[in-house]
Structure formats: structure tokens, C-alpha cells
Amino acid sequence: MALNPVGICTSITTSTSASASTVFTHQSAYLRVVAVGADAHVAIGTNPTATPANFYVAQGEPEVIAIHRPSSQQVVGVTTGSTTTIDFPEGTGSPFAVGDAVSLSVTGNSNWNFTNKIVLSVNTTSGVNGYFGTRIVVDNDSSSGAPNVTRDGLGTYAELRGVFKVSALGTGSGKLYLQQVQTGGSVG
Numbered sequence: 574m575a576l577n578p579v580g581i582c583t584s585i586t587t588s589t590s591a592s593a594s595t596v597f598t599h600q601s602a603y604l605r606v607v608a609v610g611a612d613a614h615v616a617i618g619t620n621p622t623a624t625p626a627n628f629y630v631a632q633g634e635p636e637v638i639a640i641h642r643p644s645s646q647q648v649v650g651v652t653t654g655s656t657t658t659i660d661f662p663e664g665t666g667s668p669f670a671v672g673d674a675v676s677l678s679v680t681g682n683s684n685w686n687f688t689n690k691i692v693l694s695v696n697t698t699s700g701v702n703g704y705f706g707t708r709i710v711v712d713n714d715s716s717s718g719a720p721n722v723t724r725d726g727l728g729t730y731a732e733l734r735g736v737f738k739v740s741a742l743g744t745g746s747g748k749l750y751l752q753q754v755q756t757g758g759s760v761g
Contacts, residue, residue: 575756576605576637576754576755576756577754577755577756578752578753578754579600579601579752579753579754579755580597580598580600580601580752580753581752582750582751582752583595583750583751583752584748584749584750584751585739585740585741585748585749585751586746586747586748587608587610587611587613587741587742587743587745587746587747587748587749588743588745588746589742589743589744589745590742591616591622591623591624591740591741591742592740592741592742593620593621593622593738593739593740593741594738594739594740594741594751595738596674596676596688596689596736596737596738597736597737597738597739597751597753598676598734598736599640599643599644599734599735599736599737599753600643600753601640601643601753601754601755602639602640602641602642602643602755603637603638603639603640603753603754603755603756604617604637604638604640604739604751604752604753604754605635605636605637605638605751605752605753605754606630606635606636606637606638606739606749606750606751607630607633607634607635607636607749607750608630608631608632608633608634608741608743608747608748608749608750609632609633609747609748609749609750610632610743610745610746610747610748611632611743611744611745611746611747612629612630612631612632612743612744612745613629613630613632613741613742613743613744613747613749614626614627614628614629614630614741614742615627615628615629615630615638615739615740615741615749616628616739616740616741616742617638617640617737617738617739617740618737618738619672619673619674619691619737619738620674620738621738621739621740622740623740623741623742624742625742627740627742630749632747637754637756640737643734643735644668644669644673644734644735645668645732645733645734645735646661646665646667646668646669646732646733647661647662647665647730647731647732648660648661648677648679648731648732648733649661649662649706649731651677651685651715651731653715653716654714654715654716655714655716656693656710656711656712656713656714656715657677657687657690657710657711657713657714657715658708658709658710658711659677659708659709659710659711659733660706660707660708661706661707661708661709662706663706664706665706665707666697666707667695667697667707667709668735669692669695669709669733669735670692670695671692671693671694671695672691672692673691673692673735674689674690674691674692674735674736674737674738675689675690675691675692675711675733675734675735675736676688676689676690676733676734676736677690677711677713677731677732677733678731678732678734679730679731680729680730680731681729685715685731687711687713687715688736689736689738690711690712690713691711691712692709692710692711692712693709693710693711693712694709694710695707695708695709696708696709696710709733739751
């Protein structure tokens with residue numbers, strides 16, 4: 574199988590206590606993992622904690638784990654407060670569900686950016702307070718940050734994207750190397 578790396582390669586130090594990675598911006602449907610120094614159990618999710626019941630990776634044997642398709646959506650409005658309301662363009666839906674972890678990035682204006690926040694609700698009701706697009710509420714306190722803004726004030730482009738973390742539980746001391754990849758069939 575041919576692999577195309579996506580994003581950066583990183584590692585988690587493994588031991589007999591579970592440890593977690595930093596936040597990954599979800600960019601591919603596959604995660605390649607390689608355990609070095611010790612076998613490892615791997616959990617992937619919002620805030621995972623690996624246990625012996627999770628995916629097993631044998632030392633030195635690379636594995637490719639399907640992590641579902643990446644999700645992202647353009648943002649056309651942000652309403653600040655103790656939670657943050659995100660507006661998507663009319664005619665589009667939300668690829669995110671309650672409980673998903675997301676990050677917001679606004680090109681040219683980082684005042685609204687946040688990372689690894691949880692979706693609290695998804696509203697697809699038409700015509701709510703003059704808004705006809707899907708709106709979601711994210712557990713992000715933006716009450717002391719930037720003011721409410723619509724498409725014209727956001728900057729050149731704003732995007733909400735899914736994120737995840739990886740947790741590893743080693744059978745001893747070692748490292749688990751992580752790389753999002755795209756697959757390209759067999760080579761040879």
C-alpha cells in the first residue's frame with residue numbers, strides 16, 4: 574500500500590500509564606502508528622485514555638487505523654458569550670455532532686481562533702432570529718474576546734474543523750509515532 578503523509582509526524586512517550594498526544598487537526602481518514610521500544614494500546618477520540626481493551630500495536634509493526642473522514646465547514650458568523658455560537662452558510666449543514674471536538678481558525682484575524690472545544694448543540698431549525706443556516710453552539714467562553722461578527726468582519730476565510738487526540742498505553746517504556754496518511758493502493 575502506498576502512503577502519502579498528511580500534516581506532521583509526532584510521537585507520544587509510552588509507559589505502563591496512559592499518556593495523550595497534543596491535539597491533531599483532522600486532515601485524513603487514516604492514522605499510521607508505529608510502536609518503538611514496547612507494544613502499545615491506542616485510543617483515539619476527543620479526550621481518550623488508552624486501556625488494554627483498545628487497539629493493539631505490536632512493537633515495530635506499523636499499523637494504519639481508520640479514523641473516519643475529516644470534517645470541516647466554512648464559518649460565516651460568530652456570536653460570542655459564555656459559549657460561542659457558530660453560523661454556517663445558508664444551504665449547508667453541520668458535519669459536526671454533539672460531543673465532537675472542533676477548532677476554529679480565521680485567516681487574518683486570530684481573535685476568534687480556538688482549539689479542541691466540544692460541540693454542545695446543533696440547530697437546524699429554519700428561520701431562527703433571522704438566521705437561515707445551520708448554527709452550532711461550542712463550549713468556548715468568548716465573552717471577553719472579540720465582538721460578535723458576520724462574514725464581512727471575519728477576515729478572508731473562517732473554518733471550523735474537527736480535531737482529535739491519541740492516547741497510548743505501553744507494555745513498557747517506548748514511543749508511539751503518529752502520522753495522518755492518505756492511502757494510494759498497492760505499489761509494485
